[in-house]
Amino acid sequence: MEKPFCMGESLNGTCRLDIEVEKKLVDEKMNQLRTQEVALAMKDFGLKRAKLYGWPNTYVFTKAMGEMLLGSFKDNLPLIIMRPTIITSTYKEPFPGYIEGLRTIDSFIATVGKGRVKCFLGKPETIMDVMPVDMVVNSMLMALWAHAHQRSSENTKIYHVGTSLRNPLNISNLHDLIIRYFTQNPWINRKGKPVRVTKVKFLGSMARFRNYMTLRYVLPLKGLGLVNAVFCKHFHAAYENLHRMIKLVMRLVELYEPYALFKGIFDDTNSESLRMAAREDGGGFDFNPTCINWEDYILNIHIPGLRKYIMK
Numbered sequence: 001m002e003k004p005f006c007m008g009e010s011l012n013g014t015c016r017l018d019i020e021v022e023k024k025l026v027d028e029k030m031n032q033l034r035t036q037e038v039a040l041a042m043k044d045f046g047l048k049r050a051k052l053y054g055w056p057n058t059y060v061f062t063k064a065m066g067e068m069l070l071g072s073f074k075d076n077l078p079l080i081i082m083r084p085t086i087i088t089s090t091y092k093e094p095f096p097g098y099i100e101g102l103r104t105i106d107s108f109i110a111t112v113g114k115g116r117v118k119c120f121l122g123k124p125e126t127i128m129d130v131m132p133v134d135m136v137v138n139s140m141l142m143a144l145w146a147h148a149h150q151r152s153s154e155n156t157k158i159y160h161v162g163t164s165l166r167n168p169l170n171i172s173n174l175h176d177l178i179i180r181y182f183t184q185n186p187w188i189n190r191k192g193k194p195v196r197v198t199k200v201k202f203l204g205s206m207a208r209f210r211n212y213m214t215l216r217y218v219l220p221l222k223g224l225g226l227v228n229a230v231f232c233k234h235f236h237a238a239y240e241n242l243h244r245m246i247k248l249v250m251r252l253v254e255l256y257e258p259y260a261l262f263k264g265i266f267d268d269t270n271s272e273s274l275r276m277a278a279r280e281d282g283g284g285f286d287f288n289p290t291c292i293n294w295e296d297y298i299l300n301i302h303i304p305g306l307r308k309y310i311m312k
Contacts, residue, residue, distance in 0.1 A: 056258035078150040080143050084136045085162035089305040091132035097305025106306050113182040115195045121253050122260040123204040124172035129164040135287035142278045142285050160266040163289040177298040217246050
């Protein structure tokens with residue numbers, strides 16, 4: 001076995017310098033960078049293809065292709081398509097507030113609660129079409145029950161499962177509930193002190209958001225760049241961190257723009273028919289959005305469940 005080629009003690013005397021180990025680490029880092037570059041390039045490519053056909057991003061584009069494939073290859077099988085909106089923690093089952101994983105609304109709640117959000121792309125009246133996950137599951141079970149004897153020749157049935165039509169919750173109301181909750185139950189920071197929450201500024205267009213980011217962050221970044229050059233990159237780390245943060249924020253905002261500024265309301269006529277059947281002979285599988293009290297759900301169920309999940 002070939003012995004490692006060592007050059008001797010390091011300058012700080014903590015270990016011996018092994019050239020083979022260093023070469024291996026360089027190769028691993030290069031592969032990691034290549035992987036990151038490929039992933040970023042593929043994301044950009046997917047976004048370009050989605051927009052070419054009219055979809056705002058790859059998420060909805062691939063969901064649409066999935067539905068197309070199901071329709072094309074179902075042959076003689078009956079097909080049911082369920083389209084739930086933003087899925088949130090459980091309303092009742094197996095217990096209130098059960099959650100696994102963070103969704104769009106949860107990131108907003110957590111960052112507001114931690115005092116990290118100063119502005120938000122969206123209009124106060126924009127509806128956040130959310131649905132508790134146990135109600136989504138109940139709707140799926142009821143759809144299976146209702147179509148158990150469906151003939152294969154019948155048309156595909158599509159169910160929109162959401163709350164925007166019958167029990168809408170807008171961003172302004174959600175925001176006020178978040179502020180109220182974290183004012184009464186503040187997040188505790190690393191120093192053991194409560195985080196003070198402040199109201200978020202709503203920006204109703206991408207133009208307003210870009211102007212806000214330019215004045216608040218981009219111009220200071222350019223100033224920091226000049227200072228960094230004058231002082232021989234003494235502030236290089238701060239400059240890079242701010243630059244990286246701005247790029248990330250703008251990328252996320254561009255990704256979520258179609259949802260943040262979305263004005264549509266989903267027609268859940270088919271789901272309402274399913275709910276009526278459930279009330280008559282559904283075995284208690286309830287998914288009626290009108291029964292949700294948003295104040296009680298957000299303050300006493302969803303946010304407490306979200307905090308427990310984050311702190312696990």
